[in-house]
Amino acid sequence: AKYEKAVTCLTKDKETLLTFYAFPADHWDHLRTGNPIESVFATVRHRTVRTKGALSQKTAKLMVFKLVQAAAKTWRRLKGANQLPLVIEGVTFTDGVAENDTENRAA
Incomplete structure (x- = not known):
């Protein structure tokens, strides 16, 4: 009763949270x-800030x-890269373990 709004939000978004x-x-x-995207481009941002204005558009693209x-x-x-084909095929995972449902694999 004390956190009614929080409980409502969690129950409404239950499927998204448990995905x-x-x-x-x-x-x-x-x-x-x-x-992860920001960490990938941290190096690029660090270097391009230092060379600001010194590069043409073409050389900037090559440098990046x-x-x-x-x-x-x-x-x-x-x-678990070996499990990527299963994810792509649409195999259902429950608590991180693939279900042995042959219907999912056939699809």
């Missing part, structure tokens, strides 16, 4: 990461491409 568990358990670490290529060497590999 996390519909993916393989190995992928949960990657799903929990905070703002090469910086992203260099940064990609240090990115973590996806845990």
Whole structure:
């Protein structure tokens, strides 16, 4: 009774909140990461700010491409990459474990 608005919000968004568990358990670490796109481009932003105005549009694009290529060497590999085909096929996962439902695999 004390937190009626919070309970209403949580019950309304229950499906969205629990979608996390519909993916393989190995992928949960990657799903929990905070703002992965921002961390990818941190290196690029750091370098391009220093060279502001010194590059043409073409050379700036080339520099950004090469910086992203260099940064990609240090990115973590996806845990459970072997389960990606199952996710793409639409296999249902319950609490991170694939269900052995043959109907899902046939689709």
